[in-house]
Amino acid sequence: MLSLRKTKSAFGLDFQEMPDPRAPGPGEVMVAVENVGICGSDVHAYEWSEGYGFMSSRLPVTMGHEFSGRVVAAGAKAELAIGSRVTINPGVTCGVCAACRRDDARNCTARDSIGLTRDGGFAKHVTIPDRNCLVLPATVDMEVGALTEPLGVSCEAVLTGEVRLGDTVLIMGPGTIGQGIALMARAAGAGRVLMAGRADAPRFDVMRALGFDELIDIADAPLREQVLDRTSGAPVDVVLEATGHPTSISAGMSVLKKSGVIVAVGIHAEPVSFNLTDFVRNRHQLRASHGTSSYTFTRVLNLLGRDPESYRPMITHRMPLERGLYGFELARQRVASKVMLQP
Ligand SMILES: [Zn+2]
Ligand SMILES: [Zn+2]
Incomplete structure (x- = not known):
């Protein structure tokens, strides 16, 4: 074969x-x-x-x-x-x-x-x-x-980020995992889902087809400026990173509310540096999500079935x-x- x-x-x-x-x-x-x-x-x-x-x-x-x-x-x-x-x-x-x-x-x-x-x-x-x-x-x-396996990775990330009813969520990276995170965040009750990407037109088209239109192209202007513009200056509740670009962590933290959770899902080829004093003073919670627990697969199949x-x-x-x-x-x-x- x-x-x-x-x-x-x-x-x-x-x-x-x-x-x-x-x-x-x-x-x-x-x-x-x-x-x-x-x-x-x-x-x-x-x-x-x-x-x-x-x-x-x-x-x-x-x-x-x-x-x-x-x-x-x-x-x-x-x-x-x-x-x-x-x-x-x-x-x-x-x-x-x-x-x-x-x-x-x-x-x-x-x-x-x-x-x-x-x-x-x-x-x-x-x-x-x-x-x-x-x-x-x-x-x-x-x-x-x-699609069950990648959606499992996305579902696990949303569970790790503790997305709650009505939250404003920023997702970085419109690839399959980012798309799945958007779908799972919506299923978890997120009020607003913002998606950031860089010159990612084909994947932004997929996001639109999935029913998401708050799309931010960071090739146009810095992330922070565009996010705060859309939220009238309010920081977001949860950030989920699925880019694998080291700079995305500090960029994501720059718009995250105090005590907010940022979840790293991307596989990063290089080490990350970010301002640890700001991180501490903002009590940001940097969490990692990788793979899928077996009960998360059940959750995904329940959602897919519906x-x-x-x-x-x-x-x-x-x-x-x-x-x-x-x-x-x-x-x-x-x-x-x-x-x-x-x-
Ligand atoms: Zn996979
Ligand atoms: Zn074993």
Whole structure:
């Protein structure tokens, strides 16, 4: 089967013809992948930017962790029936380390990640533990279902930021995670959602299609000026950063209310510096959000099940797996927002 793989610790990805994965063992299922999104982290791994060296010892690996599909084979003790429509939680835990034994699976010390450190969904078939599968609600099709993982990251960030009813929220970075944060902040009851980006026209178009029109292009004027202009000088309640640009942290803090929470979600290739005295005097709360807890996936599936169509505009490009490298280039050049590949 055709597989899109990271084969070496350098720029690029390669197509390789691979044998079908082994038949599922106890507690495993084989999934026939129908839709698989290209994630920002996939693009970083493709470019081989800072922060992805952890993959080196696991190469070659078939990438792709944002996928949906159908269970086509099940091993002994697997709890999913053949034909089940699923998406996945990419974090594979060991079940035996100290963290796993105290029911703290997110902090498993032997954690594997489907599509980063073990074979993922940029291929027709993949064999994974059945406990990593999440059954899609009947109202959610495979395409929208493949948005579950990035929406989980966004949902976790909004929970970490404690967005509350009527809040004014500033999101920095209109990529998929930022778009998802906007949707989740709205679902959490945010009164106003401001989105900042830099010369990001295609992704601003997606934001409009999702129903958000308070868009700030920091190529036009400084962030602080534009935010305070819109809020009549009032600072915002919560800032959520999904850019990966180090300057965004201090820029975000410059418009955040005293005691306000700023959540960093972006993966930053460089260290950040900010004025610590202002930070202390303003009692700003800088928090990190990374990945998704298993209950957060349940929350996302509940939301998707209620109104799947409101998420579909996030997907701007659809193409067969064979054209995957073209899809990566579109994502990399920020021409595309979410690219869905169909193996
Ligand atoms: Zn992802
Ligand atoms: Zn463990």
